[in-house]
Amino acid sequence: MAGELQDVRMSDGVVLKAKVIGNGSTKTLLMAPHGGPGLSTYKEPEAAYSAFSDKFRILLFDARGSGQSDKKGPLTHARWVDDMEELRQWADADKMILIGGSHAGFLTLEYALTYPEHLHAIIVGDTAAQMSHWGLMNAVKTALVDPRTRDIVDAEQVLRMMSGRLRDFNDLATGFGTISALYAAPPELKAQSETEVDAVLQTTMFPVLETCNAAMGYCLSRYDVRDRLHEIKIPTMVYVGRHDWITPPSVGKAVADGIPGAKFVVYEKSGHFAALEEKTKFRVDVLQFLQESGVPGRY
Structure with a gap:
């Protein structure tokens, strides 16, 4: 099971591609x-997270509808969360650490609300507790005024992307291409970044x-866990890049404030991918958080 992509069949017949890296069957699982x-x-x-494979087993996978996994529905948060639970069982772990950034942060929070008994801790980054109207308007406004995108962005196209109304593959590819520069920290901080975010995006x-369209339209219009954050009782770390264009620090702090005892960390030299841009500090912070929270691991 370790190292190479495997076919993992879900209870409804959909096949996901998944793999586990980090040798050692006794290591704590990190999904x-x-x-x-x-x-x-x-x-x-x-x-972003493979460097943790010396401490944990890391489960990676293409979600249904993405990458090399089956392109079959339902394409909903509830189904994606249930797939994560079935993958935990496939990896033979009673409990795990769950780490997710951006949209994966949404799913991490929803998993914590659905299957808390199977979690040691969660780490969510550059994410939010709701993203419907606020996320749509903020994204369009930012893309129109940021010097990296204002001369190339098509406001109507960004609206279509953020509301799940993209017309075709070309609309998706060109639309994402015009805003992709926003995900990294500002140009004046680029030399300090430990990872070239643009290169990572191109290869992933x-x-x-x-x-x-399903994720940005159907799912985000229904995603709102603000009133349930207080139900999350497991150790939680929330992180965000200071220059995150779509889920800025105020949004991350709202998530942390809603979860009892959550740790909140801002990465001053990062954009939307803090775990990549400040890898060294992120690793130190995560390991310290997990150790202080009593999570089993090789520290």
Whole structure:
């Protein structure tokens, strides 16, 4: 099971591609779902979290509708969360650490509300507790005024992307291309970044129109866990990049404030991918958080 992608059949017959890295059957499992359904693949969290494989077993996978997994529905948060639970069982772990950034943070929070008994801790980054109207308006406004995108962005196209109304594959590819520069920290901080975010995005993206539209349209219009955050009683770390364009620090802090005892960390030199841009500090912070929380691991 370790190292190479495996076919894992879900209870409804859908086959997901998944793998576990980090030798050692006694290691604590760390599951890392990817962000951006219909845009991203397992390669994105692999780039961000593979350095933890010396301490934990890391489960990576392409969500249904994304990457090399079956392009079959339902393409909903509830089904994606249930798939994560079935993958935990496949990995033979009673409890695990769950780490997710961006859209994977949404799913991490929803998993924690659905299957808390199977979690040691959660780590969510560059994410939010709701993203419907606020996320749509903020994204369009930012893309129109940021010097990296204002001369190339099509406001109507960004609206279509953020509301799940992209017309075709070309609309998805070109639309994401015009805003992709926003995900990294500002140019004046680029030399301080430990990872070239643009290069990671280019190598981890696998656009799937139907999945992207479902995630950005149907799912985000229904996603709102603000009133339930207080139910999360497990150790939680919330992190965010200071220059995150779509889920800025105020949004991350609202998530942390809603979860009793949550740790909140801001990465001053990062954009939407703090776990990549400040890898060294992120690793130290995560290991310290997990150790102080009493999570089993090789520290």
